[in-house]
Amino acid sequence: MQSSESGQSQVSKGGRFQLRKVAVCGAGVMGAQIAAHCINAGVPVVLFDLAAKEGDKNAIVKKAIAGLKKLNPAPLGSPELADAIVPANYDEHLSLLAECDLVIEAIAERLDWKRDLYEKLAPAIRPDAIIASNTSGLSVTELSQALPENLRHRFCGVHFFNPPRYMTLVELIPTAHTEPRLLDLLETFLVSQLGKGVIRARDTPNFVxxxxxxxxxxxxxxxxxxxxxxxxxxxxxxxxxxxxxxxxxxxxxxxxxxxxxxxxxxxxxxxxxxxxxxxxxxxxxxxxxxxxxxxxxxxxxxxxxxxxxxxxxxxxxxxxxxxxxxxxxxxxxxxxxxxxxxxxxxxxxxxxxxxxxxxxxxxxxxxxxxxxxxxxxxxxxxxxxxxxxxxxxxxxxxxxxxxxxxxxxxxxxxxxxxxxxxxxxxxxxxxxxxxxxxxxxxxxxxxxxxxxxxxxxxxxGRSTLPVYERQIGAPRLVGETPSLDPTIVFEDEAVQCWTLPAPQPRDVLILSFKTKMHTLSPAVVRGVLRAVDLAEASYKALVIGQLTEPFSAGADLKAMLPVFEQGGPDAVEPIEREMQDMVLRVRYAQVPVVAAVAGMALGGGCELSVHCARRVAHFESYIGLVEVGIGLVPGAGGLTYGARRAAELQAEAAPDAPLLAYLKRFALAAATAQVSKSAIDARNIGYLQPSDPIVMNRHELLYVAARVALTMAESGWRPPLPAHFPVAGRDGIATLQAQLVNMKVGGFISEYDYEVALQVATVICGGDVDPGALVDEAWMLRLERLAFLHLLTQPKTQERIAGMLKTGKPVRN
CATH class of the missing domain: 1.10.1040.50 (N-(1-d-carboxylethyl)-l-norvaline Dehydrogenase; domain 2)
Structure with missing residues (x-):
């Protein structure tokens, strides 16, 4: 936050608050996980602790950082993020505090220990930095007395709940001397950048x-x-x-x-x-x-x-x-x-x-x-x-x-x-x-x-901080006025199509699902098609997203199974084709279609999102093609997307780059029903792209998605042109099959898992064609349909579907 011209931060000058680096002092359970969540949000962080008595003086901190990769539930959105946390110790690295705009103390709940630490840190802390203690109940006023007078007005309590990544609450506790404007800045950062729900608490034992x-x-x-x-x-x-x-x-x-x-x-x-x-x-x-x-x-x-x-x-x-x-x-x-x-x-x-x-x-x-x-x-x-x-x-x-x-x-x-x-x-x-x-x-x-x-x-009344104007559809307490008064454009038993009230963009259409778990029933599919038509006719863009999680748990199995039982694969084939037509309609729409993803986007939900022009994802997004778990292959363009995206990545890398190097991650993710552990993990798998924004606060999702969609429309966005792309062919199938055999022999997948996964490999490689053969989406979608309908006739697939509908859990057969 240092200005190269004046040496002053924007906080001290009264400018827009951009918290560029955080120091967390204390690498215990809470301190390390607070640091981890800052890194999740893309905020650079330095993690301090005592210098080790022997060997590497950063050994204590490095051990804590390494431990973040092993904890369950995972504090990191992806394990490699741990490497971005800068380790430091109080003996050698106090000078690093001068680079930090927020210093959070997170050591054990001992008043004397905390006071001793403040006396050590105070000379190195920049005079315009915000200083906070992650105490769970000690007097924040008493703690402030250990700081020099010129820093006390910048000090407060900031109590994260454990585990910091998953628990919404952060209590913000001022003293009588805390500068109100700094509290507002810190609350804004916690809410928008770290995705927290902040309350202001009195400085009383154990707070609220x-x-x-x-x-x-x-x-x-x-x-x-x-x-x-x-x-x-x-x-x-x-x-x-x-x-x-x-x-x-x-x-x-x-x-x-x-x-x-x-x-x-x-x-x-x-x-x-x-x-x-x-x-x-x-x-x-x-x-x-x-x-x-x-x-x-x-x-x-x-x-x-x-x-x-x-x-x-x-x-x-x-x-x-x-x-x-x-x-x-x-x-x-x-x-x-x-x-x-x-x-x-x-x-x-x-x-x-x-x-x-x-x-x-x-x-x-x-x-x-x-x-x-x-x-x-x-x-x-x-x-x-x-x-x-x-x-x-x-x-x-x-x-x-x-x-x-x-x-x-x-x-x-x-x-x-x-x-x-x-x-x-x-x-x-x-x-x-x-x-x-x-x-x-x-x-x-x-x-x-x-x-x-x-x-x-x-x-x-509720807080008037501008950050809360970004929260669209945030839940209200019993007795409060609803937070959203949308204009309903059309609505039926499956979907609701609406626009946001002013001052939000009125020319962006929003489509939400009304089905349980926001599954993709035939009526929802028709609703998506209708929304695209309407957006092209009267609006600048379309956002597909929900006010509550999940984004979509996938295709509506309950609706599909009776159709199959009465008419067999021939009766299901039109439903499957309609799903495929829907995702292509979204992909080639004449207005940008943006998916606002939060929570689960599984199976068909994943397939719908990857065919949108852009995705805006909440950090806690769990995206994956999970059809193998019920004995099927993805049948609404998921494997088509993987094959095409791998070809695009190969073309971006080098003409002679091996296609299978890019295809493998998509193929194995689908073959093993891998679900991302966060939006960052989904980006690593390939279900999110580098250009897809990740939002930390769930309630800001539609705000950001609507503006992304409008910006795309007003910047001259055009849909992609249909094109042929190379596939891995029979050589790719053989390579993937060898990996699947190893997984089966090792006991990682069952015999039937192997059979279904082999169908995934066959489809995503483009079928029995020469390596590098050029195909189009129609070719790939036909392979998907054939494999999907074939597997639907298999007794073990039917056992898996019945088990899932009965218990909600995958059947291993």
């Missing part, structure tokens, strides 16, 4: 998400013991059935680390002595005993659960031994949890006499009660608290959302009744704002005017 979330865990401990429920039953009740993370409560504790959980609890115990819920801030005896034994959860192989082979055992606290887990959920309680009306659901839990239902009501009531009592202490608005729980703990709705959706007045009365009856975890009354005044009259904390600010006693 951990404060509410860990109290919720303690409530579950208490209520589970009260109602005599086992760990696996509790996890089944407090998982997806309750709109929370699949792992429930005790499994989540194991994943987080029982020592980490205990640390947060002790922080609350020590730093909140006057809290009306202070009696609850104790490490439960069972948790303390596990920690004492070194059973810290997943990282040590045992905690509340232990895995033995394929069996999952759970701790029996009475015998202190591990026993088989058996999550026996009452059918009546399961039916209540399946109820879609939130008011009816909560009333049924409240009124039920069953212990499992009473447990759930108690847990929800405790979260409502605690959140209301502490809202003014920890956050500016109810919106910040609800988003913290959604983004930081994976809850489908925050506590205030659930309360409001279930009926604010009724729930408030039930809470007051339980307080009066001594059933709650504290006798603290609900705050006045919850039972009278504007919130009571509005019947909730979230309204079209904004969310309740208990300090200012008003409904406060």
């Amino acid at each position: 998400a951990n404060r509410i979330g860990v109290f919720g865990i303690l409530s579950v401990f208490t209520q589970a013991e009260k109602y005599g429920l086992s760990y696996e039953v509790v996890d089944e009740l407090t998982g997806t059935r309750l709109g929370r993370a699949k792992s429930g409560t005790f499994r989540t504790a194991d994943v987080v680390g029982l020592d980490t959980l205990a640390h947060v609890i002790r922080t609350m115990d020590e730093q909140l002595p006057d809290d009306p819920f202070h009696s609850q801030y104790k490490v439960p005896p069972t948790l303390a005993a596990l920690i004492e034994q070194g059973a810290l959860g997943q990282k040590t192989g045992a905690g509340f659960y232990r895995k033995e082979g394929k069996a999952i055992l759970r701790l029996d606290p009475a015998t202190k031994s591990y026993v088989p887990a058996d999550a026996n959920i009452d059918e009546g309680v399961a039916a209540i949890l399946a109820e879609r009306d939130p008011a009816a659901k909560l009333k049924a839990l409240h009124d039920s006499a069953h212990s499992q239902a009473q447990f759930l009501w108690a847990v929800l009531r405790d979260s409502f009660h605690y959140s209301a009592v502490h809202l003014a202490d920890i956050a500016d608005t109810a919106r910040q608290l609800d988003l913290a729980m959604k983004w930081g703990f994976g809850h489908a709705q925050g506590p205030f959302e659930i309360w409001q959706a279930a009926g604010w007045h009724d729930v408030a009365q039930w809470i007051n009744d339980d307080i009066a009856a001594g059933k709650t975890l504290s006798n603290a009354p609900l705050p006045e704002w919850a039972t009278r005044g504007p919130v009571w009259e509005a019947q909730g904390v979230h309204t079209s005017a904004g969310s309740w600010n208990p300090t200012d006693k008003r409904f406060e």
Whole structure:
């Protein structure tokens, strides 16, 4: 960010903020993964740690960087990105801090250690850099005292949640001296460049998400013991059935680390002595005993659960031994949890006499009660608290959302009744704002005017930072005004075609699918064709994209199977041909068609996206041709694309370059049903091209895609001209077959996998033709159709399709 003319950064001059380099100090679990996610976003990063006592002084950092390649879930979009992280140590490389616009401290949660480090770093930090601590709960104000006065206004807390790549939440915690403009700049960077959901938190112990979330865990401990429920039953009740993370409560504790959980609890115990819920801030005896034994959860192989082979055992606290887990959920309680009306659901839990239902009501009531009592202490608005729980703990709705959706007045009365009856975890009354005044009259904390600010006693609107204007269709909380008011151009049971409201481009048509998992049914295919026709007639460009994930899970097997059963391959052939015609129509449309890809783009979804003029992909895009998994070959142009793209790459490289060198990655990716682990990985495979933008924030996807499409149109874009291209022919088939034989002999693929993969190899090489023979797309598409329809008649393929439709999982036969 240094200016060659003045030596000043754009931050200090008040110019446009371009954060060009980050320093992360601390190469532990969090620090290394924060550095990894910066690299994912293309932000240069220097990772610091202590100098090793012997040998290479960067050994500690280099070990941490190497470890990033092995972690699961992967912190890197592609393993080779680790090589772009610059290793450094405090003894030799502090001068590198002068190049960094943001310095993030991410060492262990020890106030004295952090202060010592700040004293060491401060002289080397550029006076206009932003400085932040990734503390999970220490006082940011106290930490700032270790910095010179001229840096304190540039300091704040920036709490990433683990793992940083996948967890949306980042808490931004200012001190009384933090310059507001720098907070805005940092929030903008975190939201747009790193793809995060940012909330502003008060400088109180454990901030917002951990404060509410860990109290919720303690409530579950208490209520589970009260109602005599086992760990696996509790996890089944407090998982997806309750709109929370699949792992429930005790499994989540194991994943987080029982020592980490205990640390947060002790922080609350020590730093909140006057809290009306202070009696609850104790490490439960069972948790303390596990920690004492070194059973810290997943990282040590045992905690509340232990895995033995394929069996999952759970701790029996009475015998202190591990026993088989058996999550026996009452059918009546399961039916209540399946109820879609939130008011009816909560009333049924409240009124039920069953212990499992009473447990759930108690847990929800405790979260409502605690959140209301502490809202003014920890956050500016109810919106910040609800988003913290959604983004930081994976809850489908925050506590205030659930309360409001279930009926604010009724729930408030039930809470007051339980307080009066001594059933709650504290006798603290609900705050006045919850039972009278504007919130009571509005019947909730979230309204079209904004969310309740208990300090200012008003409904406060959403952030007006310009970065949020880029978020199209971002979800809104219960009670808030929808974020998008599109103009519907046409709509049927399968698709919706619409345009964005001003000030977004009005002359870009957007097509979204309405099918489950956005599958490509025959009606969707017809909708795509209609949208292309309409875009060519009346608009400048077309974007194909969804407001929710995935982009598309592929062809609609449920729609295709009955057609096959009634009429055989001849009946399916027109459907297959229509899919192929659709992708060609997209490829040769007279306006640019841009795919806005997020989440899964599998099978036909991948084939549709690769035939678009451009793709704009969210970083978390999982793209692949997966048809081999159900015993088929890609039949809507996927192999045609691979063959043509390999020929294009060969032509760009050198006339005498071997075609198979470029074809192999496409062929093996399809033959093994490889799915990209990120958008960067998809670019490495070839499903995304170097010119395809990668967006870090999911909610900016349509904003960017619409502008890319409009720019292409206004810069004179023309569709490609149909052309012949060389194929690898029978020699290529033989080479690929040899690799497939090795994979079969090695046990990596089954006998039938080999047969299907050989069909993939045959098609992508252009069939039984001479190496280098020139073919066109029609030739390749015919080979695809023939192979697809042939495999559809095979019993093992039919077994795979039936198994997938029944269980959602591939069948290995």
